Amino acid sequence: MANHQSSKKRIRQDEKKRLENKYYAKTMRNALKKLRAATEKEAAVAELPKVTSMIDRLAKKNVIHKNKASNLKASLASHVNKL
Template sequence: MANHKSSIKRIRQAEKRRLHNRYYAKTMRNAVKKLRMTTDKTEAVAMYPNVQKILDKLAKRNIIHKNKAANLKSKLAAHIAKLA
């Protein structure tokens, strides 16, 4: 166990941030998965802006890397274009 007050506080902060980041990353993964599973083009086109917003926000807050967000958006756009 940590001995310094500052290190005890740092442990508390790190745990709180970890849980916060984990929640938003999981939410993002679920949104991406739901869009990938969609077979209806109109529904996918309607969902895409929300997923894009989530990805951009997480990249801005350094929960995911900006290149990962860009890659996911690109793949999802290609998936939507491929739908009939």
């Protein structure tokens, strides 16, 4: 267990960040599922920029890796184009 005040504070901060990152990552995964489940091309095309923006923001905050973000965006774009 931590002995110093600063290390106790660091533990509290890390827990808050972990929960926040977990929430945003789950939100992104739900958006991905919704986009992949879309059957109408117009709806998917309208939703793609929002999801892409969300992925970019999470990569910028290091919630997900930048290469994973790139791979997700590419696969989503190809999925929407196939509709």
